[in-house]
Amino acid sequence: MAIQLGSLLFGLVLVIGFSLQSSEAATDPPVVCDTINRTNFETGFIFGAASAAYQYEGAVQEDGRGPSIWDNYTHQYPERIKDWSNADVTVDQYHRYKEDVEILNDTRLDAYRFSISWSRVLPNGTLSGGVNEAGIEYYNKLINKTLEKGLKPYVTIFHWDLPQALEEEYGGFLSFRIVEYANLCFERFGDRVKYWITLNEPYAYSVKGYALGTFALGRCSDWQQLNCTGGNSSIEPYLVTHHLLLAHATTVDLYKTTYQVRFMDPITSGHYPHSMQVLVGHRLPKFKEEDSKLLAGSFDFLGLNYYTTYYASYAYHNNSVNASYITDARVNQSPELNGVPIGPQKKYDSPLIYITENGVDELNDPTLSLEQALNDTVRKDYYHDHLCYVQAAIK
Known part of the structure; x- marks a missing residue:
């Protein structure tokens, strides 16, 4: 059940794709759509586009912005990025946000989801380290431009770009602090x-930052031989998960009390799943009673970053040797079967859901002409089929 906080809604973007037990695979016949257009969707359905500060803004050294862990990671370990690139410029939204919002408006979208760069508004991560008013001004202008064009802003508070200063000071989310930053966002943009x-x-x-080492900070256990920067894949992912959940709950509680007088089970029940407690044992951090109370029901909607479906089956693993977050789940996953996602609706009492990301990438081929590149049937078919199934799910 969604709980509305006045006119404000809180969400937590949870997953990249759905994982279904193979025994639960949907057997419904394929849905066929002859045509897809806006009139097929009921009034109130929201079409939008999404971005993330580090991936879009650029201007990493302009107007007082401090470095994030991703700036440090891509510059210190450029070989870990496939093409040795970084996000120093990207699509330069910091300078071209007006054009971008105009494009969103011309496309007749209803909403724009973007994130705030923590290190752009708090270069050193904390209020005591100083507020960057130039960063505040940028987001004010972006929000105002979005509203001016009739688009609803959906704002992500934390999209992976932790200030490097906090990582160096106390290990980032291996420790626990976020409230000052969230409070600043509510105070300056919440109106x-x-x-x-x-x-x-x-x-x-x-997982990717602390168990596989493929995202900043690139940490994992030495035995995995993934050329990581240090770490412990059997413990650190759980600590980071634990602190992220507490940060989420504390942030929501901050808004409720100050401004309004594995991830699903904790925020619905206040506890980790029983199977997770059994498999992970003493390595799984424990919630205090007051933490469980904060977590339970600490969302108004769920944001699903839905790209594809994976089917899962049991995989044996002896955790007494080389324990890891990755093997604790005891699961094999396969993306090769087609089906209808059934997990959140069935288990968590039909929560309010927004699909906050959706899409398909394609390998860059610089040899293609513009005409060839625009003949992008893969992505056209992907969006057509997904919208077709979304329409069927609504009905």
């Missing part, structure tokens, strides 16, 4: 932003 997303894909942040 216009009514849809807040606390965390983007905490699973990806904790």
Whole structure:
């Protein structure tokens, strides 16, 4: 059940794709759509586009912005990025946000989801380290331009770009601090932003950054031989997950009390799943009673970053040797079967859901002409089929 906080809604973006037990695979016949257009969707359906500060803004050394862990990671370990690139410029939204919002408006979208760069507004990560008013001004202008064009801003508070200063000071989310930053966002932007997303894909942040070493900070256990920067894949992902959940709950509680007088089970029940407690044992951090109370029901909607479906089956693993977050789940996953996602609706009492990301990438081929590149049937078919199934799910 969604709980509305006045005119404001809180969400948590949880997953990249759905994982279904193979025994639960949907057997419904394929849905066929002859045509897809806006009139096929009921009034109130929201079409939008999404971005993230580090991936879009550029201007990493302009107007007082401090470095994030991703700036440090891509410059210190450029070989870990496939093409040795970084996000120093990207699509330069910091300078071209007006053009971008105009494009969104011309496309007749209803909403724009973007994130705030923590290190752009708090270069050193904390209020005591100083507020960067130039960064505040940029987001004020972006929010105002979005509203001016009739678009609803959906704002992500944390999209992986932790200030490097906090990582160096106390290990980032291996420790626990976020409230000052969230409070600043509410204080400066909350009069216009009514849809807040606390965390983007905490699973990806904790697993890829601390168990696989493929995201900043690039940490994992030595035995995995993945050329990581240090770490412990059997413990650190759980600590980061734990602190992310507490940060989420504390942030929501901050708004409720100050301004309004594995991830799903904790925020619905206040506890980790029983199977997770059994498999992970003493390595899984424990919630205090007051933490469980804060977590239970600490969302108004769920943001699903939905790209594809994976089917899962049991995989044996002996955790007494080389324990890791990755093997603790005891699961094999396969993307090769087609089906209808059934998990959140069935298990968590039909929560309010926004699809906060959706899409398909394609390998860059610089040899293609513009005409050939625009003949992008892969992505056209992808969006057509997904919208077709979304339409069927609504009905």
